[in-house]
Amino acid sequence: MILALAGGVGGAKLAAGLAAVLPPEELAIVVNTGDDFEHLGFAISPDIDTVTYTLAGIANPELGWGIAGESWAFMEQLGRMGGETWFRLGDRDLATHVERTRRLRGGESLTTVTAALASAHGIAHRIVPMADDPAPTIVDTDEGRLAFQDYFVRRQCAPRVKALQLAPDVGPSAAFSALIDDPALEAVVICPSNPWLSVDPILALRGVRSRLRARGVAIVAISPIIGGKAVKGPAAKIMAELGVPVSSAGVAAHYGDFIDGLVIDVTDREEAINGPQLLVTETLMRSPDDRARLASEVIGWVRQWN
């Protein structure tokens, strides 16, 4: 069983690739919930939704979030009425937030709700929230401490990041914890998500980093940096602000000895990277075929280590 750790768009794409080439029992996708927040009374889990919609084949390719072919009548009406519109919620996407919120209020765990919503979308693979309890990421910036979505959406990542404040006192969800202990665990694949915003919140949960490392299975990451740029999102900007080289070497240095291997793009084949073993391949995923091909290569690589 491959345990994939995923956050936003890049992570969701590789997760979908893994799901395309592995049967459900051989894959579990643990998703960052550090971005989760309550808005307009809804419990919103952006990364879970991105992974779910991507695996369901309905993700919005233009926006990088939400559902393809979305309409915005709700948001327009809310704006007309003077409501808050800085965090955009599409009409279809809203069904997810309404159902999630209703079920959570009814006492179900985020794990149960996430599984039910994935199932409703016809997804057979496991999508598991990193935590059932709130574990909000706080962004410490030159404009002060910001709630994640205030930084990410409302301020469009404009403030300079000084540090990320994660939730080390929150434990992993029971489902994630069981996956860490699962005898079938073969390898951990850290998807090409933002290491600071999407992956670190997972690894920072109480006991997760040490327990994963203690399993002795291969842990590999796919670098989200290609040719000194992030494929999507603010990873490069944040790395620069934190004084980290904007390169796969910077990513490798950040994960340090937590990872055994790093997958980098052919663009960066000449880069000097210390520490992890390297797999050099095409990591840019433009199509479902790209995702499946990269997923197959990564699986083949980690399985040959065992």
Add this chain to the structure above:
Amino acid sequence: MILALAGGVGGAKLAAGLAAVLPPEELAIVVNTGDDFEHLGFAISPDIDTVTYTLAGIANPELGWGIAGESWAFMEQLGRMGGETWFRLGDRDLATHVERTRRLRGGESLTTVTAALASAHGIAHRIVPMADDPAPTIVDTDEGRLAFQDYFVRRQCAPRVKALQLAPDVGPSAAFSALIDDPALEAVVICPSNPWLSVDPILALRGVRSRLRARGVAIVAISPIIGGKAVKGPAAKIMAELGVPVSSAGVAAHYGDFIDGLVIDVTDREEAINGPQLLVTETLMRSPDDRARLASEVIGWVRQWN
């Protein structure tokens, strides 16, 4: 100041007529909240919305509820995901429920929220919920006791009504109570809403009937029955089930000596009606002009009594 009591579509139409011919300080519209319920986590107030949308000029004329030109992407997606779709919520309409629910959860009263939403729609006249506390109407039927929307929407009024169980232990909202005591009160106009489902819940609130009667001002009702039929909705069916003549005489008998006057349609000019004084005119409102004309006639009639 005219105090109008209103429920669904017919009531909302006359309320809009009254608002078209009276300045804001001379009209207050108290609305039934016996139909209110919580659904999918939203606080839903169907009659308040019908009155608000009608006064705002955005009511959906085909449906008799909701917003004109509505779209249904949310509901379709919810259905695809296996959610509850028997109570239809349009994408634009949803903005109202989200805002109402958010504000109520934040501690605002239904009165405050209703005023804010009316104001957001550019409505200057007062729309006042009959109660701030829940006062749900229960429908006692041959299939047992049903929550109002289970009877009205889910079962499409199919069960036979044996009795209506109202909320006599709930008091009127502070705003409604103040209107009852307002020295400026000239007359009470009971709009052509369903007497059992829409008006009785208002009159049944603790102290309302006796306090209104004690004011000594004219109280008139507009009959919702024309030619032995209800203009809209289940009034005629319910009257028949309760053994009441399906006529304006039946309406007059139901209101009894609570009303001083009854407005009936010219169709029923020959009807023998005991008790109230009668105003015979065209009561069917097909257009905004009809509404304003009927409102003017009713206002002229009640003002000549004082």
